[in-house]
Amino acid sequence: MNQFQYVRPVEQASAVKAFVKDANTQFIAGGTNLIDLMKMGVVKPDKLVDINRLPLKDIKKTVTGIHIGALALNSQVAENSLILQHHPVLALALNAGATQQLRNMATVGGNMLQRTRCGYFFDTNMPCNKREPGSGCGAIDGVNRMHAIFGASESCIAVHPSDMCVALAALDATVTVLGLKGERRIPFADFHRLPGDHPEHDNTLQKGELILGIDIPDAPATKNVAYLKVRDRTSYAFALVSVAAVLNIEGGIIKSARLAMGGVAHKPWRLQNAEASLIGKQATVDNFKQAAQIAMQGAKAYKYNQFKLKLGPNTIVQALKTAAGVA
Amino acid sequence: MEKQLKKSVIGEPMDRVDGRLKVTGAATYSAEYNIPNLSYAVLVSGTIASGTITGIDTAAAERAPGVLTVITHLNASQLVGYQASTIAANGKPNYRVFGGDKIFFNGQPVAIVVADTFERATYAASLVKTSYQKDEHKTSLEDNLVNAISPSRGKDYQRGIVDAYKTAPVKVEETYMLPTEVHNPMELHNTTAFWDGDKVIVYTKSQGVKATQQSIMNTFKLTEDKVQVNSRFVGGAFGSALRTWPHEIATVMAAKKVGRPVKLLLTREQQFTMVGYRPKTIQKIGLGATADGQLVGITHESYSQSSVYEEFTEGSNNVSRFLYASPNVTTRYKIIPLNVGAPAPMRGPGEATGAYAIESALDELSYKLNMDPIALRLKNYSENDPERNLPYSSKYLKECYSLGSEKIGWSNRSQTPGAVKEGDWLVGYGIGCGVFGAHRGRATAKIKISADGTINIQCATADIGPGTATSMVLIASDALGIPTNKITFELGNSAFPQAGQQGGSSTVSSVGSAVHDVSLALKKKLMELSGKTENDVSPGSYTDILKQQNLPYLEITQGSQGGDEGSKYSMYSFSAHFCKVHVHAITGQVKVVKAVAAVDAGTIINHKTASSQMIGGVVGGIGMALTEEVLFDDRYGRYINGNFADYHVPVHADVPDVDVIFIDKPDPVLNPMGTKGIGEISIIGFAPAIANAVYNATGKRVREMPITPDKLI
Numbered sequence A: 001m002n003q004f005q006y007v008r009p010v011e012q013a014s015a016v017k018a019f020v021k022d023a024n025t026q027f028i029a030g031g032t033n034l035i036d037l038m039k040m041g042v043v044k045p046d047k048l049v050d051i052n053r054l055p056l057k058d059i060k061k062t063v064t065g066i067h068i069g070a071l072a073l074n075s076q077v078a079e080n081s082l083i084l085q086h087h088p089v090l091a092l093a094l095n096a097g098a099t100q101q102l103r104n105m106a107t108v109g110g111n112m113l114q115r116t117r118c119g120y121f122f123d124t125n126m127p128c129n130k131r132e133p134g135s136g137c138g139a140i141d142g143v144n145r146m147h148a149i150f151g152a153s154e155s156c157i158a159v160h161p162s163d164m165c166v167a168l169a170a171l172d173a174t175v176t177v178l179g180l181k182g183e184r185r186i187p188f189a190d191f192h193r194l195p196g197d198h199p200e201h202d203n204t205l206q207k208g209e210l211i212l213g214i215d216i217p218d219a220p221a222t223k224n225v226a227y228l229k230v231r232d233r234t235s236y237a238f239a240l241v242s243v244a245a246v247l248n249i250e251g252g253i254i255k256s257a258r259l260a261m262g263g264v265a266h267k268p269w270r271l272q273n274a275e276a277s278l279i280g281k282q283a284t285v286d287n288f289k290q291a292a293q294i295a296m297q298g299a300k301a302y303k304y305n306q307f308k309l310k311l312g313p314n315t316i317v318q319a320l321k322t323a324a325g326v327a
Numbered sequence B: 001m002e003k004q005l006k007k008s009v010i011g012e013p014m015d016r017v018d019g020r021l022k023v024t025g026a027a028t029y030s031a032e033y034n035i036p037n038l039s040y041a042v043l044v045s046g047t048i049a050s051g052t053i054t055g056i057d058t059a060a061a062e063r064a065p066g067v068l069t070v071i072t073h074l075n076a077s078q079l080v081g082y083q084a085s086t087i088a089a090n091g092k093p094n095y096r097v098f099g100g101d102k103i104f105f106n107g108q109p110v111a112i113v114v115a116d117t118f119e120r121a122t123y124a125a126s127l128v129k130t131s132y133q134k135d136e137h138k139t140s141l142e143d144n145l146v147n148a149i150s151p152s153r154g155k156d157y158q159r160g161i162v163d164a165y166k167t168a169p170v171k172v173e174e175t176y177m178l179p180t181e182v183h184n185p186m187e188l189h190n191t192t193a194f195w196d197g198d199k200v201i202v203y204t205k206s207q208g209v210k211a212t213q214q215s216i217m218n219t220f221k222l223t224e225d226k227v228q229v230n231s232r233f234v235g236g237a238f239g240s241a242l243r244t245w246p247h248e249i250a251t252v253m254a255a256k257k258v259g260r261p262v263k264l265l266l267t268r269e270q271q272f273t274m275v276g277y278r279p280k281t282i283q284k285i286g287l288g289a290t291a292d293g294q295l296v297g298i299t300h301e302s303y304s305q306s307s308v309y310e311e312f313t314e315g316s317n318n319v320s321r322f323l324y325a326s327p328n329v330t331t332r333y334k335i336i337p338l339n340v341g342a343p344a345p346m347r348g349p350g351e352a353t354g355a356y357a358i359e360s361a362l363d364e365l366s367y368k369l370n371m372d373p374i375a376l377r378l379k380n381y382s383e384n385d386p387e388r389n390l391p392y393s394s395k396y397l398k399e400c401y402s403l404g405s406e407k408i409g410w411s412n413r414s415q416t417p418g419a420v421k422e423g424d425w426l427v428g429y430g431i432g433c434g435v436f437g438a439h440r441g442r443a444t445a446k447i448k449i450s451a452d453g454t455i456n457i458q459c460a461t462a463d464i465g466p467g468t469a470t471s472m473v474l475i476a477s478d479a480l481g482i483p484t485n486k487i488t489f490e491l492g493n494s495a496f497p498q499a500g501q502q503g504g505s506s507t508v509s510s511v512g513s514a515v516h517d518v519s520l521a522l523k524k525k526l527m528e529l530s531g532k533t534e535n536d537v538s539p540g541s542y543t544d545i546l547k548q549q550n551l552p553y554l555e556i557t558q559g560s561q562g563g564d565e566g567s568k569y570s571m572y573s574f575s576a577h578f579c580k581v582h583v584h585a586i587t588g589q590v591k592v593v594k595a596v597a598a599v600d601a602g603t604i605i606n607h608k609t610a611s612s613q614m615i616g617g618v619v620g621g622i623g624m625a626l627t628e629e630v631l632f633d634d635r636y637g638r639y640i641n642g643n644f645a646d647y648h649v650p651v652h653a654d655v656p657d658v659d660v661i662f663i664d665k666p667d668p669v670l671n672p673m674g675t676k677g678i679g680e681i682s683i684i685g686f687a688p689a690i691a692n693a694v695y696n697a698t699g700k701r702v703r704e705m706p707i708t709p710d711k712l713i
């Protein structure tokens, strides 16, 4: 780990200013991702702006939904009664991630900005376009079992590792950020980006912008929800594939459906076509299978992640079954 | 005088004597000796798999704040007493730390940086710049099978007709792959060393302080009195601390150079490359049987990964030679030298690998024969050891089968795979057997009775977790008739009397015998002094004898070893592992929902710690079957998941309740306590029990561990 400056502002405006002045600056929240990356030499900041003293921890009801501050802890959100009541799928997703110890440190903002777990990205002796643009992608012809099947590019086939973000994508959340020019709001679907030719950018945040929080609009459905994460061990492992499903079923008919997948793309992968195919249909396994098939259109696998082409739809079907309570 | 009825304490579920120290954090592990003026070392890992160091620039590191020294192959030989080379006298590769410019594997240490704080040492280590001339490397076992060689230690075996299985009416011929697994004890490997004049004092993670002492003596050409090694508490090792590693030598070297105490702690990532692992092994099994399930022949071939600079071999084929009564057995053993660090024994070494293959193949045979897998095992039960033509000293494996199968609910198993469902989950049952040699080595113990009636025993053995001191206290208490709370046992100090390393499930047998014998010797001596017989003196009045004789204490040191029983008997511990699994029909997730380990390990000294040890082995078996695997990118010859987030050891949620059943009948031959050993058989055979249960649940036979969801959908 290199030597760095460390500041701990108490106001958002000074946090943003402290960031932008210096070249290689990083915000630090829970530190559960950033410190690991610093230890491995993947990130070498000259300056850390510790944002933990900023007043961004609230989880509260608003006129249009629920607001969650960027510094609310993953465990606080997962246990919060408003969240459990209005958006149980978010609690399910959070609890499927990491461990209780990590969730007690990890923040909502940090979770959104956690970097990929691609092994080549973490090893500074390997090529990786995301870590070092132009050095090549180690994974594309390498060990790519954990990698993307949707939206990848020749430059990068990494996946975004977050569980929480899969639920937030399904819930149509909005992100509020603060930069030197003021606040702006980003729809969650536009927050993370696909790698294209610039895998070094995980998201659409501008340099120095601080996440203030997220807003989740009221959703009609809270009963028929599921978050299913398939992984290599029962807990404390990243998703091979995960699915968030939020259904509104009335009289056996699906009135609305929101579906998103994790572990398959550079961003949480919303399944709009599959959702559309379910509207007005009965909640049956056959209909779920059809939706899963639609969801997989355009998927492309690499040498070691072919299984995701099958595990993906299977997980969608199983998540829909669980959400709908269909055996 | 009323004669006291002696009630044996052997077997009592006694709490660990050091349990309180451990749970309160008061137990001092070797990395926790914060000696005054301590400095901190960090190793720099090499980044290529094969080649030559052409330059190593340490200037920036040496200039960094707080740095005391940087040692590389360029200056290591200037240290007094350290002579090493990366080329042996016969011209072959020879890996000695900083011994030369040759690189044999990725992660090989190329420098050690010492500074006044850990953080400064870490930073300075990142400034060391190494350049290399890369050679072509070989890291893939599969791609290099053509380079397989027979190791110098003969490992092939033949009984009866060669490959006789081929002629049998019912045959299984399959290949099984077990990937590289890394020990990954909770406690990282670490060493603290300081020189007091010409004497070096070392605190290190070791499974045998005497062996570590010997290595340091040899390396630095020192006499025994100049090397003191301590390893009182060890936070797990699983075989990874059975040898003295380069990082230990490097720390001793660095302490000499800086003239201060030096502490080195490997990183978790370095644990993957510097302290051994269970070698990846491809095994080909041929089984042949008659239609009614009598084995005609077994052929077991192993192809195991080794390093280019050192041969590592293990007993993967052993199990196949004697566990079943086949008239014809062929085993072949080959190693493939690769650009990887040398493997090391890992819990149930070799046998765990071999049992995975043979117990899986036997299961496959049972389905071909449409025969219950337990019935098949009973049909081929070996009453005597067919390999050595000797009787077993004791064998209660049949009892293990029957008690274990009852406990798991074997009668609920269907012989047809995929026939039982509980909700969305497919249900399967499996069995796998474990066997491991029961050994007794030489050991010496010193006993001391003090005027207050307390007993202290010392021996240079280790405790890597099984609760050695606790068992020794029970053995001494039983032999002396003195309550356990009056007895202390000390270990992990090279100044204590000799004991072998803690490995091969032999500590209770070897050290326990020494403790037993020295306790009896003390009793005898006391009787001699008092002129009375054992019947006339109660253990409570031993102190009176000391008083009468005007002795402040009495001390005896005595060695103990077995006789020629090894040439008359075949001595093994046995286990039968059972499990019930759930496999999700759609997502392929596997859950072990119940596990039973039925064990013939002779007398059990302490049921509590012995059960814990069995449970630990079962967890290791779950890892082997379901989660653990090192992934290599052969293009770069580097691990890509060499860290604790991506290399998956089982977590609590992966582990069901484990029922442990001990037969608990004494072995009449091996040692005075009647014990055998449990450390290895706890894991040997558990992984195939899971693989077999998964087949029973799904009809899918996964022959490449671990069984992750992708392999079942």
Ligand SMILES: Cc1cc2nc3c(=O)[nH]c(=O)nc-3n(C[C@H](O)[C@H](O)[C@H](O)COP(=O)(O)OP(=O)(O)OC[C@H]3O[C@@H](n4cnc5c(N)ncnc54)[C@H](O)[C@@H]3O)c2cc1C
Pocket: A026, A027, A028, A029, A030, A031, A032, A033, A034, A035, A036, A051, A070, A071, A074, A096, A097, A098, A099, A102, A105, A106, A107, A108, A109, A110, A111, A112, A113, A114, A161, A162, A163, A164, A209, A210, A211, A212, A236, A237, A238, A239, B644, B645
């Ligand atoms: C071993 C391990 C296993 C894990 N398993 C899972 C898992 O299964 N599922 C899962 O979803 N996650 C998992 N995680 C990841 C975990 O969720 C993240 O590490 C965590 O959410 C990051 O939050 P943090 O507050 O600690 O972020 P930090 O490490 O402090 O920061 C991460 C990044 O976010 C930036 N940042 C933080 N807050 C803000 C803000 N308000 N505005 C702008 N930038 C900000 C930082 O500059 C940094 O770049 C795991 C992590 C580990 C170490």
Ligand code: SF4
Pocket: A116, A118, A119, A120, A121, A127, A128, A129, A130, A131, A136, A137, A138, A139, A140, A155, A156, A157, A158, A199
């Ligand atoms: S997939 Fe992306 S993160 Fe991984 S090596 Fe390629 S460029 Fe780097």
